[in-house]
Amino acid sequence: MAMVDAARLEALVAAIFERAGCAPDEAGRIGHYLTEANLTGHDSHGVARVPRYVDWLREGRVLAGKEVTAVVDTPAVTVLDGHYGFGQTVGPQAVRIGIDKAKANGLAAVALRHAGHLGRIGDFAEMAAAEGLVSIHFVNVVGSILVAPFGGVDRRLSTAPYCVSVPLEGRPPLLLDFATSLVAEGKVLVASLGGKPVPPDALISPDGAISGDPAVLYGPYPEGPGPRDPMMGPGAIRAFGEHKGSGLAFMCEILGGALTGAGTTGPDKRFCNGMMSIYINPKVLDPDGFFPTEAAAYVAYYKSAQPVAAGGEVLVPGEAEARAKAKKLKDGVPLSDGAWDSIAATARELGIGDNVIGAALRAG
Incomplete structure (x- = not known):
């Protein structure tokens, strides 16, 4: 298991896509959003997709520099x-x-x-x-x-x-x-x-x-x-x-x-x-201001349910992601060896040195 610094991981992914042909601002967005997915626990939409994205760019299945x-x-x-x-x-x-x-x-x-x-x-x-x-x-x-x-x-x-x-x-x-x-x-x-x-x-x-x-x-x-x-x-x-x-x-x-x-x-x-x-x-929908108070009250009522397991907690949608992000920003982003190796291999193919790749890893 590789433990990677979030900011350096984002920078590495951005460097990969800049080398692959994206403008710096677009490469930065890709680095940001893929890393953000890992931070919030959605690894399926995170940096493991870097090699596939690069392949799609090479194949013309996705195009750089486009606007709606x-x-x-x-x-x-x-x-x-x-x-x-x-x-x-x-x-x-x-x-x-x-x-x-x-x-x-x-x-x-x-x-x-x-x-x-x-x-x-x-x-x-x-x-x-x-x-x-x-x-x-x-x-x-x-x-x-x-x-x-x-x-x-x-x-x-x-x-x-x-x-x-x-x-x-x-x-x-x-x-x-x-x-x-x-x-x-x-x-x-x-x-x-x-x-x-x-x-x-x-x-x-x-x-x-x-x-x-x-x-x-x-x-x-x-x-x-x-x-x-x-x-x-x-x-x-x-x-x-x-x-x-x-x-x-x-x-x-x-x-x-x-x-x-x-x-x-x-x-x-x-x-x-x-x-x-x-x-x-x-x-606009709620001119009387009923919504904020009622929503907050329901969150509290929902979370007051007795947990199934002793010491457990009932979470509302979004809480798990917010907590995962806070922890990973502090401790680093865990990546399987296979996922990290695939990102490193893609970086090397694009001419990024091992010193830059290795700098993203956290010691220990």
């Missing part, structure tokens, strides 16, 4: 094309437009199509919450057929993330952010690199047998930091929550994919994210 353009633009509704640019660039641009419209009008809907991998959607929800806005996000992954629907074994869904964030006065926002698959594909990737195993029922084989073996998704793969292709395995990831998770994933495909114009997931489609986002200004 408006396909439809009204005071409350915008449809944006991300032109297959890095999600860490076009994603924040789309969110900024949603924030500005919701502040002006009380409500906004922003449809983003053709975005590169957006990463952790919670980053964008937190961006809106920091400006006092509620936000809801339905996301799909076009061209990424990974998940079997409830009652089936064939892949028909993407991991289809769903996210909601609610600002609260005097405390971090409430944040619900998850893939509608039982685990994100990135968690299977992390497990394949020697990180935390996935649950033993996370994957399903063509014969209906459930499994936690990453080879069900990737097929045979090399030891160490070699490539992983989720399209090469015979099986699929399972949807969480049986019919409920499968149904929510289906709606993410319809809203995030079909409604935005990105397209639903399926064979022979170019990889991209679609994101349908709704932004609400509580100050």
Whole structure:
């Protein structure tokens, strides 16, 4: 297990993408958002994806230096094309437009199509919450057929993330952010690199047998930091929550994919994210100021439930992420040896010296 300093990890990832052809500001954003995912405990959307992102850039599947353009633009509704640019660039641009419209009008809907991998959607929800806005996000992954629907074994869904964030006065926002698959594909990737195993029922084989073996998704793969292709395995990831998770994933495909114009997931489609986002200004919706007091009271009531285990605690959405970030900023970001080796190998391929790579590691 490698323990890496968060700030130096962010700088190393930024250096990798600058060497790979991104402008310094874009490389910095990629470094920031990928590291932030690890800090908040979403390793599946974090720095383990660096080699894959670099490969996508080389292959032209994601493009550097792109900005969103408006396909439809009204005071409350915008449809944006991300032109297959890095999600860490076009994603924040789309969110900024949603924030500005919701502040002006009380409500906004922003449809983003053709975005590169957006990463952790919670980053964008937190961006809106920091400006006092509620936000809801339905996301799909076009061209990424990974998940079997409830009652089936064939892949028909993407991991289809769903996210909601609610600002609260005097405390971090409430944040619900998850893939509608039982685990994100990135968690299977992390497990394949020697990180935390996935649950033993996370994957399903063509014969209906459930499994936690990453080879069900990737097929045979090399030891160490070699490539992983989720399209090469015979099986699929399972949807969480049986019919409920499968149904929510289906709606993410319809809203995030079909409604935005990105397209639903399926064979022979170019990889991209679609994101349908709704932004609400509580100050417009709630002129009497009822919401902040009632929400805070409910948080306290919810957390007062007796824990299952002695010494345990009931957490509201977002608390685990906030605590994980505080701990990792203090102690360092833990990465499996496989994940760290794959990042280091990519850095070396791009001409970054071992002195720079090694500087990110914490002693001991």
